[in-house]
Amino acid sequence: MPDWVMVLLVVTNVVTLVALYLATRRMLKLRRQKRRAFAFKSYPIRQVKLEEVDPCFAMTEHGPAPESTVAFIGGEGVVASLSDRETWVIAGLAKSAGKIFEFGTCSGKTAHVMALNAPDGAEIHTLTIHPDDLASLQFGASDDRLHRDVAADEAAFTTFYYEGHPTESKIHQIFSDSKAFDDAPLKGSVDLVFIDGAHTRSYVESDTTKAMSMLSGHGVVLWHDYKPDAPDVFNYLNDLARELPLVHIKDTDIVMYRRG
Ligand SMILES: C[S@@+](CC[C@H](N)C(=O)[O-])C[C@H]1O[C@@H](n2cnc3c(N)ncnc32)[C@H](O)[C@@H]1O
Incomplete structure (x- = not known):
């Protein structure tokens, strides 16, 4: 050469x-x-207006479309209740969900509202830890200490809001530590998952993995308490938003993921 x-x-x-x-x-x-x-950014996840959450919240010249009408109960005096706007969001999404899963029942008010709005034949699975089983909680070593205590305090319920009401026939109450819960039978079948159980890093991570596995092809996951006061939830979701297109619903503490 x-x-x-x-x-x-x-x-x-x-x-x-x-x-x-x-x-x-x-x-x-x-x-x-x-x-x-x-x-x-103080709240790094992209904010969206209500009308971007679901077509039922479309805006008209007079305000939210009539399709956003829901059966509703305010949060007055309810332990760990959602705000009224958050209840409206979750009730609106429940209207098109055949199968719903809630991590964290508490009083059962949100399970009741979801059942009121879900179509006939819908199933609402709601999971909580029984107060007698608090010793079985499996916190991680670096889980937020304050929210370990909150999880135990809020596990005071063995009777629920929906009991004796027609919604009870749609609701399957599950007593289990969420880490011990076997999500396999619900794999790929749930249209709406609401994550509102223990607000510590290892739990919100485990609940999210199970939610993603249970989620149907067009399903929606909602996480509650996206705020600096719940640091494990806040930081976990900020990390997750680097991998998934999460959105923060304006004027709520709810973050949403929609599959498909
Ligand atoms: C914030 S409250 C839920 C409020 C409810 N989603 C509502 O909207 O009315 C949290 C609930 O999660 C439950 N919980 C906490 N840690 C849990 C765990 N490891 N497994 C299952 N449930 C848990 C508590 O018992 C409590 O009922």
Whole structure:
């Protein structure tokens, strides 16, 4: 091979390597900048208006469409209740859900409201830890201490809001630690999952893994308590939002994921 060809080859290779090095460095810098910008926003997950949550919340010239009408009970005096706007959101989504799963029953008011709005024949599975089984809670070593106590305090219920009401026929009450719960029989079948159980990192992570496995092809997952006051939930969802297109519903503490 003539010398000039050899030189040309060496020069071409060096130029290509330098170009690749510069492009990679630039790409890594941009990625770092994007991550830093995300971390510095006080609520980094993208906010959406109600009308972007579901077609039933479409806006008309007079306000929310009549399709957003729900059967509703306010949160007055209810332990760990959702806000009235959050109840409206979850009730609206329940209207098109054949199967619903709730992590964290508490008083059972939200399970009752979801059952009131879900179609005939719908099933609402709601899971809570029985107060006699608090010793079986499996907190992780770095789980938020305050919210370990909150989880135990809110597990005071053995009777529920819906009892004796027609909604009871739609509701399957499950008593279990959520980490011990076997989600396999519901795999791929649930249209709406509401995650509102223990608000500690290891639990919200485990509940989310189970939610994703139970979710149907067009299902929706909602997480409650996306706020700095629930730091394990807040930080976990901010991390998860780097992998999944999560949205934060405006004027609520709810984050939503829609599959499909
Ligand atoms: C914030 S409250 C739920 C409120 C309810 N979703 C509502 O909207 O009315 C949390 C519930 O999660 C339950 N819980 C906490 N840790 C749990 C665990 N490890 N497994 C199952 N349920 C748990 C508590 O007993 C309590 O009932």
